[in-house]
Amino acid sequence: MDTAGYVDLEDRFLAHNYHPLDVVIASAEGAWVTDVDGRRYLDALAGYSALNFGHRHPRLVAAARAQLDRVTLTSRAFRSDQLGPFARDLAELTGKQRILPMNSGAEAVETALKTARRWGEQVKRVPANQSEILVMDGNFHGRTTTIISFSGDPDSREGFGPFTPGFETTRYGDVDALRSVITERTVAVLLEPIQGEAGVVIPPDGYLRGVRELCTERGVLMIADEIQSGLARTGRTFACDHEQVVPDIYVLGKALGGGIVALSAIAADDDVLAVLTPGSHGSTFGGNPLAAAIGREVVAMLATGEFQQRAADLGRRLGDGLEALVGRGVIAVRHRGLWAGVDVDPALMTGKELCRRMAAHGVLAKDTHGSTIRLAPPIVATEGDIDLVVEAVGASLMEPAPGLTPRATR
């Protein structure tokens, strides 16, 4: 079957909750994927940062293979010889005392919200069912009913009500705005240290530190959703590290599963996580031995700092290349580490059209909304790969009209 055949099957048998590019990937290695027609593409989306270590990193595949031959699932009704070591190592990486493993990112966010509410009632002594959690405009935290209850994106909410109460939205990047909405009933502030889906929006310097100080002063938990920003993407282990900020709860996902399995977690200290007692929360697959073995290898790879350094170095190259395109079809670029948001001149084309053209140049990327695209190549990419991303953006913006045929690259 060729590309058209697989596209047709997906269109006929899948719910239409996505609108993907018509590139049908059949295999992948490192930063590169190959489609069913044999064309190769540089993957500059990297599974929204789930593939920070590239496709099928040899160390991660080896860890997965070894575990596949031993035991893959126990449920939390029993213990496994993988879960304890994984939790210990992730606790060390985060500097936190305890870990609670889940699967998808949204589940980890839900876990953080439930923990914060219970902490609010039991430790902060907010009256039952009165607690409030503050969130940011432009946020993206996942797709559950509760999480979309405080999303600002109409597409993700329409028709899905009634919504979960107890959330208040404030302005991202503005500590004074946050201060003005904290009340006695506020138990937590939930934020992304850099807003990925919003277009790689980086808050002003000092913002995270300001939020941290305010949360400490008012007895409010700071929850950092580092699902996309964490685990070396920004040139540091966590995006919060850029301001030497330590949140009360880290929310992790995406790259934690090494691009092989769905693995997420929250990390927090005893005074917070002790509010969860047997029966209060859980997941059949959360922390399963296969995921734990892979996650532990991810943590080991991050422990040396080499991926963080590489993201910082490659990121400078990507940022410099993209900034040179400002005024030549690009209106603005935001970047930190190997992560960039590019605003295209809307008079020229949409972000979606730019991504379509970039694919014809052998580079896969994704628009976020309107005229913004987001670039997050795997950290195992080469300098030549990064140059190719920049060239693909530049060349695509120069082209007069659509109607390209993809060609093999490299």
Ligand SMILES: *Cc1c(COP(=O)(O)O)cnc(C)c1O
């Ligand atoms: C992707 C993402 C999520 C949701 O993760 P899923 O695994 O898709 O449920 C939550 N928060 C942020 C910041 C994300 O980027």
